[in-house]
Amino acid sequence: MAEHRQGGTHALPDLDDEPDVQVLPDPFADPPAAGPRASIVLPLLVGAAVAVALGAYGRTHTPTGIAVNVAGFSGPQTVKVWLGSGAAFFAVVQLLSALAMWGRLGPVPPALAGFAHRWSGRVAFLLAVPVAVHCLYALGFADHDLRTLTHSAAGCFFFGAFTTKMLALPRRGLAGWVLPVVGGVVFTVLMLVWLTSSVWYFTTFGFQR
């Protein structure tokens, strides 16, 4: 700071009450981006924090086994299996509507594709939340075997990736690949979560009967 001030004294009158905000350009700063290019760093950091926080909570908090009773289902497993499958269904709608938004599915009205994409995403997210709450609160981060470990890690990662996606969306001027890549990660991870829970449950259920 003192060096800056020294360097700037002959250019600016040394006024004590004037805040030293108009410092000279930092020679070590990155060159200014060529356009209005926003950064994905902050969404990535927040998303990572969410994922780590969920995992740490699930790991440290003693699983209570206590769960909210959702009427109409035979048990907590079936509630989660069906909510999760609903989320997976809307995730597929997400993939299709995203392809349509990018013009990969032929002449679909962009407004329709955007509407379908936004609302299927909201529904999928809100369906996934109760499942995650039950998992984290009643069962915790588990590593009994490869399936539960994969499911636990991917489940935490999903909500982190989703947070990143939501925080990235309002940013203007992101590189063109950012949203498709983040969206693809969100979709892939949700499918992994679903495969290691609902699909596993359906197959096991079938074998058990």
Added chain:
Amino acid sequence: MKRMTPILTLASGTALAAVLFTMSAQAAPPAPAGAGAGAAAPAPAGPEATPEETPEAAASPTGDAPTPGAQPGAPAPPPSAPAASPAPGAAAVDGTWTGRLDGGATIALTVRQGRAVAYVCDGRSLEIWLRGRVTGTKLELSGADGAQLTGTIDGDRVSGEVRVDDKRRAFTATATGGTSPALYRATAADKRVDGGWIVLADGTQVGVVTWNGKPVAAPPLDPAFWTTIVKGVTVTAVPVVPGPEAGA
């Protein structure tokens, strides 16, 4: 405005999660206090009702309809009798007690109609099921491999000792005060899983699951449905009450 909608989505998801967490936290097992109050409420009502009705019944043959008047002598005792009938003898000590053994293991004991079942469990590897009888206030239970439990019921407290092989462990237990079961057992159809749980009055669970003959710490039961998943197998636990096959 449109730029805010992803944030709104995140916020509503967070709010939903918060609501569900709160509901989950409140979805504790039935509080013994409530059950105790429910059980206590009818008791004062019974004695009150009986004295009122008996004089009326005695007086009514003159004033009221004559046909019921012939009966009151008979029906009037039955309403009071069921309230009192569980009391005499062994049934007076019906209840559920939970406590600790010297050395740290947890014990739960349930007595119904002179029959008793007890479960000793340390939550890691030790579990003993015991069944037997109550004579007066004396407990005599036995379990597998020659395990024995003897004890005395003294109102809200039970004290005694558990003997396995040559080891003796004293225990004391206090009444849960409620009607909710404290003992749960789950057995999978293929007999590979045999789990026992003690659910204390505050909702704490202690359990051991025997998996293919090897005891392991039990995953917690979901108190909404009394289910849990052991190594990928969903098992449903049922409350254990002393049955007629107490010797089994």
